[in-house]
Amino acid sequence: MRRIDAIGIGLGIFLAGGIFYVALQALGLTSQDAGVWSQAILVGGLIVWLVTYLARALTQNMTYNQQLKDYQDAVLQKRLEELTPEELEKLQAEIEQERKEASGKTES
Incomplete structure (x- = not known):
């Protein structure tokens, strides 16, 4: 997020x-009551945003994590494309061997 974005968001919240x-004063609340309720609404909104942020952070469903995963997938795809057919067959044989070993261990 750029600095100007943070300033814009802060100004928007203000x-x-x-x-x-x-709006609350127009609905008939006193100045003091309107101030209390407008603050309560803003604090409630802040708490909701904080909970959603923490949920995204804990589940690693954030932009950085997604970009990193996409990059790693692209690197692996490029490496696979660069393999010769013989190297690819060897890799597939190794994977099959590991799968057989892993399924043999789970059956025991």
């Missing part, structure tokens, strides 16, 4: 608080 405040 303006949203002001809009909530004015």
